[in-house]
Amino acid sequence: MDCAHSAPLAFREATEDDVEPLVALVESAYRGEASRVGWTTEADLLDGQRTDPDGVRAVLKDPESRVLVAEAGGELVACCQLERRPGAEGVAAYFGMFAVRPGLQGGGLGRRVLAEAERTAAELWGARAMEMTVITQREDLIAWYVRRGYTRTGRMSPFPYGDERFGLPRRPDLRFELLVKPLR
Numbered sequence: 001m002d003c004a005h006s007a008p009l010a011f012r013e014a015t016e017d018d019v020e021p022l023v024a025l026v027e028s029a030y031r032g033e034a035s036r037v038g039w040t041t042e043a044d045l046l047d048g049q050r051t052d053p054d055g056v057r058a059v060l061k062d063p064e065s066r067v068l069v070a071e072a073g074g075e076l077v078a079c080c081q082l083e084r085r086p087g088a089e090g091v092a093a094y095f096g097m098f099a100v101r102p103g104l105q106g107g108g109l110g111r112r113v114l115a116e117a118e119r120t121a122a123e124l125w126g127a128r129a130m131e132m133t134v135i136t137q138r139e140d141l142i143a144w145y146v147r148r149g150y151t152r153t154g155r156m157s158p159f160p161y162g163d164e165r166f167g168l169p170r171r172p173d174l175r176f177e178l179l180v181k182p183l184r
Helices: 016-030 033-037 053-061 109-125 139-147
Strands: 009-013 065-072 075-087 090-100 129-135 151-158 175-182
Touching: 009 109, 016 033, 016 053, 016 065, 016 075, 016 090, 053 065, 065 109, 075 109, 090 109, 109 129, 129 139, 139 151, 139 175
Parallel strands: 090 129
Antiparallel strands: 009 065, 065 075, 075 090, 129 175, 151 175
């Protein structure tokens, strides 16, 4: 049995030493055959990379961002990025780079990471809302967020076709929808 299943979960802020393990975790959760072990795979929608070391380093250096990591038994098992954004109704936090080790998906770990991210954004920045964008074709993932209090806004943004840093689309109709949840 994977020791991460039974070990207590600990959260901390990511450091430069976490860059390579973070890239490996995110890639394993979303791209390639390994991602099919879990339910968050985007392998049918996108090929190529989901992130890279330079992208993760940029997030770590950004004073408006934090990367939270979850460890169990000394192993990195999940992560997410938070970014402080000003909004019309106060500070909002953007939630991204969310990944859970594929073999641990479906057991409640993602819910715990999301709850910790919401708590952290509210406590650290006084965020009044959490925002995220999700590929519209990911209906199962959108439904998961809706069950956790997020609202579909109907506000769409285009997929960055032609920018291989975000992957190689396998279809021409990808776009993102903004989801929002009040934190207070």
